[in-house]
Amino acid sequence: MPTVKNLKPNTPWVELKTTQADWDAADPALLQNAIVQLHLIRTFEEEVLNLAGQKLINGPAHSSIGQEAGAVGSALPLVVADQINGSHRGHHQFLAKVFNGVNPDGFTIDGEFSDEVVDVLYRTMSEIAGLSDGYCKGRGGSMHLQWKEMGAMGTNAIVGGAVPFATGFAWSHKQAGTDNVAVTYFGDGASNIGSVLEAMNLAAAWDLPTLFFIENNQYAVSTNVFEATGEPRLSSRGIGFGIPAWRVDGQDTLAVYLATQQALEHMRSGKGPAIIEADTYRYFHQNGPFPGSAFGYRSKDEEAEWRERDPIQLLEAQLIRRKLATREQLDDLAARCVKANKDISARLTEADPDGKPGALRIRPQLWPSPDFIDVNIRGELPSLEGLTVKDTADFTEAELEKRKFVDVVADVMNRRMETNDKIVVMGEDVHKLSGGSRGATKNLADRFPDRTLGTPISEAGFTGLGGGIALDGRFYPVVELMYADFIWVAADQIFNQIAKARHMFGGEHPMAMLLRMKIGTTTGYGSQHSMDPAGIFATSVGFRIIAPSNALDYVGLINAAMQTGDPVAVLEHDADLYKTEQLAPKDLDFVLPFGKAAVRREGADVTVISYLSMVQRCLDAVEQAGVDGEVIDLRWLDKATFDWDTVGESIKKTNNVVIVEQGAQGTSYGGWVADEIQRRFFDYLDAPVARVMGGEASPSISKALEQAANANTPDIVAALNEIVKGN
The missing domain is CATH 3.40.50.970 (Thiamin diphosphate (ThDP)-binding fold, Pyr/PP domains)
Structure with a gap:
């Protein structure tokens, strides 16, 4: 009979719960700061849903109402140089991180909202509405919020898509010799995605200060976490990678704060990544102003049970118990937060002259110009002054x-x-x-x-x-x-x-x-x-x-x-x-000019366009075919850096074009080039643009089939003969 030994994980996995003593020891300024942020975020999201209900938000509005404690509790211990990113449901995390950056002394219950805080609300709501005053100038919308200078590196519409980037932030912190960290927020659905697990493994293998913060709000759209995985305690992922993990009540702001403090102490001391799972709940559906029960995948009783543990109510009860705030002060705070966000909404909207009475529209002057759509897809090419430019x-x-x-x-x-x-x-x-x-x-x-x-x-x-x-x-x-x-x-x-x-x-x-x-x-x-x-x-x-x-x-x-x-x-x-x-x-420091193709052979009969190893095959084919072909080596292939001047000058001279590539038809590069040539130079062409490429099938391992799948010199010769000699 084999012997059996129970194995133990090499890393801690704990559940953290607050006690009365923790609440009694908590800094009053911390608790006041937290409750103001919870109210500001809650009322901000409610106003976003109000706009969405009036069809004034283009696209989805993924609210985090009910989940604010995880964002506020985890962001409070961070500094500006710490970086975060997140998912499509990221308004609360973005706001919490940025509030702490623009308001480093924290909020007080009776304090006025500074111009900087109001501007954060305005620019965030503008971005969600797709307006030019938004942080991403309206391009990001609800799901792509970024203020890099404040360490908010971008929320993300692809579930789990942002997580690997956070390991890059963390690597940079470590390589730069700082003790800063990266926090990546994602949900229960993303916890099962391959790139997330790959990122966890890399962070663990390289000791990168990455906090994987799992907002387990129980549902990936309508699929319950118990349906999606055999282990619904998602912080258990840490055991498999040797990452210490904390599981906390995500409705308890102080519990999240204390767990984050412990995780930060671990990471800032150079011990690598950490995981926090905050068990929480979103009150509304995946997006929009309706509860999940309206769509039948959860019950009203379940929703009511979670609302009884509302993070705002839980924190307010502790503030009142400790005599740090009165009910009247907290009600006044809530009303001021509602007003602040209503005022922001009013700055974005006006009466719709073509709508029903009371209908609103976005103020037309706030929309970005349509001319802005393709600006800065890439950066402007820099000057090469001071460098050795040679061809x-x-x-x-x-x-x-x-x-x-x-x-x-x-x-x-x-x-x-x-x-x-x-x-x-x-x-x-x-x-x-x-x-x-x-x-x-x-x-x-x-x-x-x-x-x-x-x-x-x-x-x-x-x-x-x-x-x-x-x-x-x-x-x-x-x-x-x-x-x-x-x-x-x-x-x-x-x-x-x-x-x-x-x-x-x-x-x-x-x-x-x-x-x-x-x-x-x-x-x-x-x-x-x-x-x-x-x-x-x-x-x-x-x-x-x-x-x-x-x-x-x-x-x-x-x-x-x-x-x-x-x-x-x-x-x-x-x-x-x-x-x-x-x-x-011998010189390894020179640069070739940007966007400059090379004419490898001058000719008058046909323009042959190619790149990589096919350039030499084109030169060989021109000689074998006995045609006077002009062979252009593109060098830069992207649309922004393509050398249309050289190509166009050649076409105007030869009036014939053959595009040559080795690869398969389905992923062909020459398709868009041929289309663009016929748009730009149709009047100069004596014949349709000819193309030489591989077959439909991917190359096989058999040498004979591999040669048949790829374009070769004889294929180019045949194309040249057909377009120039007509045979």
Whole structure:
């Protein structure tokens, strides 16, 4: 018979409850500050629901009425430099964090609301209504609230989507040598999401001061927490990752405050992350002004039971018991909070001249201009003054040397990390195997061990961590995905979070980072490691894209890309480029000009447009076909940095176009380019734009099927012959 030994977790998991002694010991100023914040937040949310009920809020209004104690209790011990982010239901957390920033001396029950506090209410309600005076200039609305300077780094509409970013904030705090922390708020629904668990694992593995604050309000829309998981005590997640966890009554502001104090002491002393689960309840449905019982998924009796434990009533009872406030004072406070928020609402609305009597509308002058819609999707390209700007033709033979392409990839990042101590490189195995799986990070771990981070296999987790570092702004993350196909594993973090962060939060804050990825076509790695992601990035919002076809370009493009304040997708070809020997620059500090394509061969018969390893195939095909083709290497692939001047000049000369790419039809890059060419240059075309690309199927591991799936030189020759010679 086997022996059986009961195992014990290596980390504490406790339930914290307040006692009468805790309430008696609580600082009167703390309790007064808390009750004012609870009332301000409650009445603010009630006014938001009032506006939503009149159809004056475009989109959802996810109220946190009933959950205020978790926000106020957890935010009170924080300082401005501590950072928070949260979920779609985040008005209360945003307000609590910002109130403490603009009103550091705290509120008193009888005190007047300062102009700064009123402005917070005004700008927050403006943002929820989608108005230009909002913190994100109306782009964020109810679900995307950010005031970065106050440590409120952004609420988020994707359930669990913000959590990995918080580990990036925490990494930045730790790397900068501060004792500040990051708090990420999310609900019971997000507790089951993979990226949340990946973030917990990363925070634990790297001892990052991240507080995972779970607002367990019992329902993910209408699905009860007991239906969604086998362990409804969600703080138990901590045991699996070695993270200490506290479970508290989320209606008890003081209990949340005391638990947060203990968690902060743990994190500020360098011991890594913590979890707090606040057991709470939202009084209303997922969004809007109706209770959940109106939709049949919970009972009126259940709702009444929770309302009997209302956080405001619980705190008020203690204030009265301790003779820190009278009933009259508290009623007056509630009335003043109602009036303050009604006054804000009145600043946003006016009588609707076309509506029924008493109907309101948003004041027209408060709407953002429609011209603002595409402003600051990316940042403005910076000046390159003071840098060495060179292009291919500027190099002499003496300035070049034969190098393997992948060694140049490693060399230029070594050089950048040597000259800039803010750069951090992360990815799977980047710190091992003599520079990762292909040697692209050679020597980095030896030279910069604290800034070369080998990650777990958790693409969503570490990509999101890199995004958080970028949003924080103190460091420059370089995130490596081992293969381009893995963008799908990290898709939410790449496309919903990193790519949209600048624009949806108002466009003012940079998101500077590199996302390097290896394209595995012709390596025999099959369907899940062979994707060309250019089309995906080009047709999504927010990224710049560089696609170097040679070692010299790699250096100049990387250096230029890192001057921007934007996320940049770096496409690197494995078999067709990494292993080749090419002329490379000895100078690793020069930059190529922004948005400048390279004409690799001049010609008069047809314009051939391509990128990466297909550029050389195009040059070969032009010679084999015997046509006078002009071959353009795009280098910059994103819409904002595309070189339409060079492309247009060539088309006006040749009157024919062939777009060449290696990848599959379904994720093709050339589709949008062809469409744009026909819009811009239709009158100059003698024939429809021709396209050469891979097949519909992803490449298979069989060498014969792999060759059939990808576009090759003979395919380009055939296209050239057809468009130029008509055969």
